[in-house]
Amino acid sequence: MRKICIIGGKLQGFEVTYLAHKAGMKVVLVDRKEKPLIQNVVDDFQCFDIIREPEKLREISENVDAIIPVNENLETIESLKNLKDGLSCPLLFDFTSYYTSMDKKRSKDFFYSIDIPTPADNPGSPPYFVKPPCESSSVGTSIIYDDTELEGLDPSMLVEEYVEGDVVSLEVVGDGENFKLAKETKVHVDETYDCHMVTPIRHHQELRDISLKLAKNLKLRGIMDIEAIDSPDGPKVLEIDARFPSQTPSIVYHSSGINLVEVLLQAFMTGIKETDSSKAVPDRNHCTFEHLALNEGELVPVGEHVISQGTDYHVFHTSGGLDIFECIGNTRVFTLVSWGPEKEEAENNRQRGLGIVREHLGITKKEE
Template identity: 55%
Template sequence: MNTICLIGGKLQGFEVAYLAHKAGMEVVLVDKNPRALIRNVVDQTFCFDITKQPEKLVDLSREFSAIIPTNENLDSILFLKKIASELHCPLLFDFDAYHVSMDKKRSKEYFSSIDVPTPFDKPSKPPYFVKPPCMSSSIGARIVETEEELAEIDPDMLVEEYVTGPVISLEVVGNGQDYAVGQQTQVHIDDVYDCHKVTPMETDGNFREISYQLAKNLNLKGIMDVEAIASQSGIRVIEIDARFPSQTPTVVYHSSGINLLTWLMDAFCKEVPDVKPQTLKHCVYEHLMIDDGNLTPTGEHLFSEGEDYFRLFEDEEIEIFKSTGKYTIYTLICTGESPDKVENNHNKAIEIIRKDMEK
């Protein structure tokens, strides 16, 4: 059995652990936090700081099939780059691509260099859309309606034209020569522009080609997700993230059968898969939070304050996970042979959650 090691125990780590278990792998977590959020959904946990005890990680790596950084702590990621040659297993991460994707201004310069359509920077009149310049955080992202509001914005924030339309996502896996594009999903966002729900959708051919070119021109050796807005004027790419994403890969798995983790592992060992058209299945992935006794959609940013994440319920078409701590949050994964069946399963999941809330 393959053993995958995760460096970081929050939502990215949960995503990889989930897909690893679906592929029959064992999952080891390394996190300096003794109460790492996902400690109860992995097979084994080691609690130490890799930057202070690198020799321990190097020794443990003899037992792993691969290591994946599942965090966005820049110090941790740069340290892994420094010791990568000492590890006894592959480190599934493209540091060069991450250097581009971690900075949204740097990313937009890259988009412009290969003529990828993206929202205009610093438009001449409102409304504006402002967002943080680094990492994949949405904290602080919002619409600005007036020049007076804009004057109060932190000058480091990225200011773009406000483009309306569904937010869509595609993952690409590459080995530096060949690139495979996965299944498109729709990312449903909340009022602070954080993802609270993901659903599958038919893949737009133009978006697929744009995503392919973004990976090819980066010589991607790893995984990258591409987010865009499907506006009335066409696709507008808003960001790339060259690290294992959260939430969308589970929907890709249930809707198309594609396991992006096994794709990634294969890319480091052999050829990238030749992607065939898939029969799209129906599913929904959603986060709900208890708020004053009610269930309210919530984005992933609140998970970072959780203390535990564990499986609450599972059958063939419904999975429910529960996060406890400062907030109580439920993650629902519902599948079915039709949209109506998914809706029925979603309703069943809500009833299971309501019964849990009464305990």
């Protein structure tokens, strides 16, 4: 049985563990926290700081097939970069591409250099979309509707035009020369631009062509996700992240059968066999990934950042066409992943999941 090691015990680590288990792999978690969020879902947990005790990671590398960094601590990433050549197994991470993607200003310069469509910087009139240069996902973002609100804004913040449209995402895995494009997804966001739901979408040729162009120009050797606004004028890329994402890979797996952990291992061990951005990924299942919390006697959508602040995230229930995860913390959150080959069957599984959670919480069912 194959075994992988992940560095980091939060949501990215949960995603990799979930997909690794679907592929029949075992997972070893390394985290310096004594009680990381996902300690109860992995097969083995080693508590130590790789920066202070690198020899322990070298020992682990002798007994696993690969190591996947699933954190965004820059000091840890730099340490792994220095350690990688002394490990006994591959480290599945593209440090060069991550350096470009980790800074949104640096990313925007890269987009401009290869003519990638992206929201315009410093537009002449509101509304403006404001975001910090280095935070992941939606952290610190806001929409400003009046020029007076720009006064006193931290000069490091990026100010872009606000573009209407769905937020769409696509993962790419590369071996440096060839690239595998996954399944397109829609990221459903709340008023703070935090993701509370993911669903698959149909073949989107423009998004696929843009994603392949980005990967080729980066010479990507690892995994990257591309997030864009699907505007009336076509996709406009918001950001790229050259690390394993959370949430979307689960929907990619259930909707298409593509397991991005397996593809990532393939990229480093045997290579990606071919590149074809025009090839549509088959729609195997209808599916939904959503986060829900109890509020005034009913389950309501909540964003993923609520989970990242929890103390324990684990599998609560699993059955045909349905997986439910539970997060314990200041806010109790349930994540429902439901799927089925037909839309009606997928929705029936979703309703079954809602019923299981409601019964557990003692909630009287209300009409949907």
